[in-house]
Amino acid sequence: MNSRCAACKYLRRRCPSDCIFSPYFPSNDPQRFACVHKIYGASNIAKMLQQIPQHLKAEAANSMYFEAWCRLADPVYGCVKTISLLHQQIDHAHSQLAIIQAEITFYKAQIHEDNNQTQNADQWLPASTFHK
């Protein structure tokens, strides 16, 4: 009966029945709360969760955990480094696409020109057709 959530265990307090943390910080994953607590602090997490609609609180807790985990892994950039790298990858992919599209345009232009040349050359074939 006395099963405190990970947050209340960490904070060494009684876990009330309406504990804001308990649905998202189960006792079997103490590291999860320790991680978010280190970055955000308990009161900030509680405030943020309180402001979020009930059906989205779990998602919010998960995203906070992810960002906190990234920040502990990389204290300087956290998850922002991933965002930066994704931007670089997107820019690179855009450049690659532009190059390939330019090449396609080149081929199309060549084909068009070759077709024109072929048509023009045909005009000089069997004189009987064109010259009277």
Added chain:
Amino acid sequence: MASSSNSPCAACKFLRRKCQPECVFAPYFPPDQPQKFANVHKVFGASNVTKLLNELHPHQREDAVNSLAYEADMRLRDPVYGCVGVISLLQHQLRQLQMDLSCAKSELSKYQNLGITSHGLIAAAAAAASTHGHHHPQNLGINLIGGGGRDHHYHHQFFPREQQQMIRTFDATNNYDASLLAMNVSASIGPLGQFHQPRAAGGDDRRSIDPS
């Protein structure tokens, strides 16, 4: 670098305290950017930020503060997903681009494999094959348009392995709904450019994060 006694930094103004010469916040929260500290304080709290900064070398602190400011800004704009929503959106964009690239490459190879018998193209192909040690001898247009130095290998890896693992583990355990994420972050992508390239956003106009 600390503020003088008659111009407290944004943090000390917010916290309504005297800004000491050795104030840890002063170099990174100038008084003309009050929103920056307000956001960071709201999401992380002053003492957590102090602890984080104290664990870093001084030369790392500016980048750390700027990335924290960005995260705080994203979290306040999107309280449910914060930066995670931005990451999800960018991943989606990147996947879309890779599909577009794949289609474009496919179309390009159709032209390359046409076996065009035009005298112009054959001559160009011969020239390309003989003068350039290119590993795509049939890419007639590469050196004419893209330049000889272009590398046509594009990376399948979105970001460094440890970040990939981070994202994969997170995705595997949480199963985000991509459409829900997209709806929530549609407004978040705007300030991303402000962080990526220095611009006055929620107060951060100093510099962008350089992950290198």
